[in-house]
Amino acid sequence: MSRQPSVLPTMVGVAMACGFAIALVFQATAGQIERNRSELLEQAVAEVLPGVANMRGYAIADDALTDAATDQARIIAGYDQTGSLVGVALPARIMGYQDTIRMLFGYDPVSERLTGFAVLDSRETPGLGSRIGTDPDFLASLKGLDVELAGHALANEASLATRGAVRAPWQVDGITGATVSSRAVIQAINDTAPALAAIRAQLPVLEATSKVRAEATEGNDA
Amino acid sequence: MPEELLKGFWRENPVFVQALGMCPTLAVTNSAINALVMGLATTVVLIASGAVISTIRQRIPKQARIATFILIIATFVTCVDYGIQALDISLHAALGAFISLIVVNCLILGRMETFASKQPFLPTLFDGLGMGGGFTLALLCLGSVREILGAGSLFGIQLLPAGFEPWVVMLLPSGGFFVLALWVLVFNRLRQPNPTGAAETRGAI
Numbered sequence: 001m002s003r004q005p006s007v008l009p010t011m012v013g014v015a016m017a018c019g020f021a022i023a024l025v026f027q028a029t030a031g032q033i034e035r036n037r038s039e040l041l042e043q044a045v046a047e048v049l050p051g052v053a054n055m056r057g058y059a060i061a062d063d064a065l066t067d068a069a070t071d072q073a074r075i076i077a078g079y080d081q082t083g084s085l086v087g088v089a090l091p092a093r094i095m096g097y098q099d100t101i102r103m104l105f106g107y108d109p110v111s112e113r114l115t116g117f118a119v120l121d122s123r124e125t126p127g128l129g130s131r132i133g134t135d136p137d138f139l140a141s142l143k144g145l146d147v148e149l150a151g152h153a154l155a156n157e158a159s160l161a162t163r164g165a166v167r168a169p170w171q172v173d174g175i176t177g178a179t180v181s182s183r184a185v186i187q188a189i190n191d192t193a194p195a196l197a198a199i200r201a202q203l204p205v206l207e208a209t210s211k212v213r214a215e216a217t218e219g220n221d222a
Numbered sequence: 223m224p225e226e227l228l229k230g231f232w233r234e235n236p237v238f239v240q241a242l243g244m245c246p247t248l249a250v251t252n253s254a255i256n257a258l259v260m261g262l263a264t265t266v267v268l269i270a271s272g273a274v275i276s277t278i279r280q281r282i283p284k285q286a287r288i289a290t291f292i293l294i295i296a297t298f299v300t301c302v303d304y305g306i307q308a309l310d311i312s313l314h315a316a317l318g319a320f321i322s323l324i325v326v327n328c329l330i331l332g333r334m335e336t337f338a339s340k341q342p343f344l345p346t347l348f349d350g351l352g353m354g355g356g357f358t359l360a361l362l363c364l365g366s367v368r369e370i371l372g373a374g375s376l377f378g379i380q381l382l383p384a385g386f387e388p389w390v391v392m393l394l395p396s397g398g399f400f401v402l403a404l405w406v407l408v409f410n411r412l413r414q415p416n417p418t419g420a421a422e423t424r425g426a427i
Binding site for chain 1: 253278289
């Protein structure tokens with residue numbers, strides 16, 4: 001009882017040792033975590049833009065494009081082996097049923113259609129809302145979805161298909177039991193309209209970039 | 223020493239007997255892999271913080287012991303969190319906030335207060351291993367039943383034929399309660415093969 005250690009030095013000592021340990025582990029893992037993150041994103045881009053070999057991130061400001069790291073980019077342009085533009089991947093985030101859903105859309109600016117959709121991160125209800133990433137009908141109806149622009153908005157806003165009626169090219173087959181999550185995805189598609197407009201406006205730049213890069217690669221080979 | 227190791231699996235199983243750590247037990251056991259990773263992460267934290275606390279137990283002031291325990295536990299949880307992110311980032315995304323919430327798992331704080339802070343290094347190590355192992359076992363019991371019935375697969379491998387209609391309720395929170403109740407029933411039935419308690423109840427009626 002007489003040799004009871006005092007509180008302050010012990011607490012300060014323990015806290016300092018803990019802080020040191022955390023800093024050490026953070027330093028040791030930071031690089032690998034960063035690599036895992038970008039690898040995950042690159043896999044998703046390849047999934048929504050089939051045939052992609054190279055990618056390049058851009059930020060958007062007033063319909064103009066500036067270079068950005070792919071993990072912070074507003075849009076990611078994807079190029080194939082020969083260096084021509086395959087399409088553009090658009091990361092998006094929106095509130096789902098439980099938490100923010102992070103997703104990626106593939107967009108073909110020439111035909112103005114979506115080429116694919118992937119969920120990057122979601123905490124939707126397992127077995128119900130989580131099916132936005134796996135349900136075959138839902139994913140198939142997103143692929144090739146008509147997102148034609150009229151100015152800075154979509155000519156026909158994306159919406160859920162009506163049961164029994166013929167599905168319009170801009171309509172999505174909803175998932176039974178995951179109405180909130182499917183609606184969130186549709187809302188996210190409609191929210192991308194300004195970014196799509198910027199891509200359309202800068203399409204020559206995006207396509208030209210690829211040619212410059214392709215020539216540079218060829219030069220290296222020679 | 224084997225007693226310290228084995229009690230966590232059977233006689234004092236943290237989930238089925240002590241009913242500790244119910245939050246991760248119900249929340250992340252919708253698939254076997256989530257259950258396994260959660261169990262292993264908790265085991266690592268249990269062993270590591272137990273080892274540290276047991277080593278410095280004479281230097282921890284009584285008034286500030288809980289704060290010290292939490293500080294040490296939180297440190298190891300943060301390290302495990304970074305470790306899982308470095309190993310497999312999609313797994314980390316599936317477990318969501320629950321890895322960070324290991325800090326407040328009452329199983330860990332309970333073991334520190336009742337065991338690690340009073341016992342020497344080696345028994346604490348065995349206690350942590352046993353309790354962590356028992357916890358992992360319990361989570362796996364729940365996770366595998368819920369995944370088989372709720373998705374027709376186990377560890378992502380399709381088990382049941384494609385014609386099987388998954389019981390989505392098993393993946394939802396209510397399914398967690400059902401499966402937990404069944405396992406507690408089975409476990410305690412096996413633990414007391416001669417239920418004198420049941421006989422007495424019958425007599426009382």
